[in-house]
């Protein structure tokens with residue numbers, strides 16, 4: 001039997017929860033202590049890649065684009081955002097849990113091909129929501145995958161991220177025609193309504209979790 005090895009644990013800031021990183025053969029899993037199932041596995045990541053590919057489609061070939069990725073996880077979305085943008089792009093990844101960044105500089109780095117080593121990538125350690133308080137048009141694309149969807153999962157505070165107030169703030173931090181793309185494990189039509197109320201033009205895509213099979217995930221594409 002292939003053993004499961006615990007590689008590390010991490011406290012979620014201001015939350016009391018604990019993330020656990022395990023490895024079984026060449027599969028890595030991030031789980032939340034006390035919660036069944038996994039937050040993320042390296043084996044299944046097609047929809048995390050699609051989040052960036054769909055969210056960045058309108059800036060293909062655009063110079064000096066600025067992209068914000070909310071949630072490092074295993075780095076798949078960050079890597080796909082770097083792939084989808086030009087060499088002059090700037091891609092900032094906001095991550096709440098410092099250990100997640102350390103894991104990506106260590107054992108998790110190989111999952112997505114070491115995206116943090118790309119000179120265009122930089123890290124904002126802390127809550128992604130803090131970056132929306134400026135109300136200044138800053139980003140061409142905002143890619144959010146900080147939870148299971150527009151409902152708090154890892155962190156109660158994340159429910160605020162999808163409030164009307166926050167969606168208005170996100171709208172303001174996007175450049176004209178800028179895109180907010182949100183990953184979700186389910187489709188919630190009321191979130192589409194909320195995005196429209198916040199003045200976004202919305203389309204919803206369904207993406208399979210793993211190479212055309214597995215669970216169906218939802219990507220909300222909300223353009224300013």
Ligand SMILES: C[S@@+](CC[C@H](N)C(=O)[O-])C[C@H]1O[C@@H](n2cnc3c(N)ncnc32)[C@H](O)[C@@H]1O
Pocket residue numbers: 039040048049070071072073074075076077078094095096097100126127128129145146147154155158
């Ligand atoms: C499901 S994972 C992201 C997976 C990522 N898309 C990938 O390709 O691997 C969610 C990540 O968001 C982080 N996170 C949760 N809430 C956050 C917040 N409010 N601000 C920044 N990062 C957050 C978690 O610590 C975790 O690393």
